[in-house]
Amino acid sequence: MPFIRVSYLESQYEVRQLNVISKAIMETLIQHFHVPEDDWFQVFHAHKQEEFYYSSHYLNVERSEGLLFIHITCKSGRTVEQKTCFYETLATTLSKALPMRKEDVFIVLAENEYADWSFGNGAAQMLHRTIGEA
Template sequence: MPFVKVSYMEDEYDKESLTSISQTIMKALIKEFQVPKKDYFQVFSSHKKEEFFYDPHYLVRHERDHRLL
């Protein structure tokens, strides 16, 4: 059973976008890993900007955009 946890900045996505992201993740799991359609476990968590800690230059040539986390 794959368990997917997605964290994002609060107010970054609306409900429809989150639904679309969730469905896209599930389609990829089904296609690439043959996960059964009913094996659907995902948690989406929104966070304030000050709750994200990361190095903006790690493995990138330019400063990391928080929207690409």
């Protein structure tokens, strides 16, 4: 049940590339987090240069204007190994598919619980699922 926001500089990616990014994120979520194939909720945000700030060298990672901020909100419970494998797989997949630099794949996971989700109709649908379904 992840919700994904992807932010980027408006001049950096074309529609075709955004489609590749979207599919790569979803395939990697399925592979590492065992997300159902139809659990696909993503929003892409293009930003003007004056709206997009980042350190080009924080933690000795050399970033370029091709930087993607990928923010994933998801249910808690993944292991550190699942998360680190997810990061590596997604960066590698995107670097080969577009191509783009692995250094420009910036990922943030924000975890929460079932009560924090409503998928419509004003209901907390995930509270009514049995354990193991999500």
